[in-house]
Amino acid sequence: MSTVIIRNAAYDNALTATFAGILDALGGRDIPRGSRVLVKPNLLSPARPEEAVLTHFSLVRAAVEYVLERGARPLVADSPAIGAFTRILKEGGLREALKDLPVECRPFEESVAVDVGPPFGSIEIAREAVEADVILNLPKLKTHNAMLLTLGVKNLFGCVVGYRKPEWHMRTGVDRRMFARLHVQICRRLNPAFTVLDGVLAMEGEGPGKGGTPRPAGVLIGSRSALAVDACVCRMIGLSEGELPSLAAATAAGLWPEAVQLDGDLPAVRGFLLPRPGPLIYGPKRVQGFARRHLLQRPVCDAARCKLCGECEKICPAGAIRTRDKALVFDYDRCIRCFCCSEVCPHAALRSAETPAGAVLRRIARKML
Numbered sequence: 001m002s003t004v005i006i007r008n009a010a011y012d013n014a015l016t017a018t019f020a021g022i023l024d025a026l027g028g029r030d031i032p033r034g035s036r037v038l039v040k041p042n043l044l045s046p047a048r049p050e051e052a053v054l055t056h057f058s059l060v061r062a063a064v065e066y067v068l069e070r071g072a073r074p075l076v077a078d079s080p081a082i083g084a085f086t087r088i089l090k091e092g093g094l095r096e097a098l099k100d101l102p103v104e105c106r107p108f109e110e111s112v113a114v115d116v117g118p119p120f121g122s123i124e125i126a127r128e129a130v131e132a133d134v135i136l137n138l139p140k141l142k143t144h145n146a147m148l149l150t151l152g153v154k155n156l157f158g159c160v161v162g163y164r165k166p167e168w169h170m171r172t173g174v175d176r177r178m179f180a181r182l183h184v185q186i187c188r189r190l191n192p193a194f195t196v197l198d199g200v201l202a203m204e205g206e207g208p209g210k211g212g213t214p215r216p217a218g219v220l221i222g223s224r225s226a227l228a229v230d231a232c233v234c235r236m237i238g239l240s241e242g243e244l245p246s247l248a249a250a251t252a253a254g255l256w257p258e259a260v261q262l263d264g265d266l267p268a269v270r271g272f273l274l275p276r277p278g279p280l281i282y283g284p285k286r287v288q289g290f291a292r293r294h295l296l297q298r299p300v301c302d303a304a305r306c307k308l309c310g311e312c313e314k315i316c317p318a319g320a321i322r323t324r325d326k327a328l329v330f331d332y333d334r335c336i337r338c339f340c341c342s343e344v345c346p347h348a349a350l351r352s353a354e355t356p357a358g359a360v361l362r363r364i365a366r367k368m369l
């Protein structure tokens with residue numbers, strides 16, 4: 001049985017006490033003195049707090065203070081998609097928020113090979129995460145245009161360092177179920193002691209980058225189980241658990257469902273806008289090629305916003321983006337629809353778009369169901 005603590009919250013002076021209350025209730029006072037505690041926020045890319053891309057700096061500060069009060073050694077780390085950690089700290093307010101605290105704050109540096117179980121076997125994960133005594137997982141409640149939502153389980157995929165992330169997107173990205181299974185297995189292997197989700201200012205629409213839309217939800221959700229946090233978010237926004245790839249993958253692996261006890265009132269967030277991830281591709285190879293080209297949603301560029309900075313081209317694991325005649329060109333045959341490009345675009349110039357045939361098929365499917 002997992003307990004899930006739900007508390008109303010705002011980014012104000014009371015947040016530290018609210019966070020401490022959640023951790024106390026989950027057994028946080030037992031964090032051993034001198035232990036290494038990894039505080040793992042979502043630090044995706046440079047963004048201002050009001051854009052809801054990053055775990056809010058005041059929650060990260062509350063977590064660091066809590067760990068320091070236990071006499072433990074916090075490290076705040078993540079592996080941003082854009083290698084611009086310094087800009088993330090500055091723009092996101094984290095540098096200012098942590099400046100008077102004795103805490104190290106840096107990107108993951110080194111990887112170690114860790115067996116996460118079949119079919120993936122040994123994969124490289126940040127040493128700081130693997131060797132931490134305690135992991136305090138601080139996800140942001142955001143939509144994700146490949147995985148629907150990015151919550152507690154998916155936040156730990158950020159412990160796969162730098163260029164390895166797109167590599168795994170490439171290997172599993174077309175099959176969303178397989179990718180979700182990878183997230184679940186990484187989460188199980190890292191086994192975070194606590195997950196506290198920042199749902200104070202959430203993100204809906206075309207997340208998880210700047211293409212998403214901030215949406216106030218006014219809540220912190222904490223548990224010792226990242227899966228239980230994710231399930232509560234589903235309940236809060238009216239999504240069935242089976243629709244969230246991470247929970248579907250956990251169910252298939254026999255890790256979910258489990259009994260959950262709620263402490264606090266879960267608000268109902270109505271009309272939460274979800275992205276519409278394209279259908280998965282199955283069937284013979286020839287059919288897959290057709291489906292990918294004509295039916296799957298795909299990234300498109302708004303030329304008026306694009307500054308041709310090249311970040312999307314750099315991150316694309318499939319080499320599907322080129323700049324030609326001062327415009328971005330996509331090779332949709334190569335594109336695996338991982339949407340890493342829209343995640344990293346600093347100018348919200350990329351969004352996922354339906355193909356005409358895909359739109360027709362979806363309308364027919366809706367009528368038939």
Ligand code: SF4
Nearest residue numbers: 306307309310312345
């Ligand atoms: S789409 Fe975004 S990331 Fe790509 S080149 Fe244009 S501004 Fe840069």
Ligand code: SF4
Nearest residue numbers: 316335336338339341
């Ligand atoms: S173009 Fe975008 S969605 Fe397609 S593979 Fe490259 S990064 Fe992924």
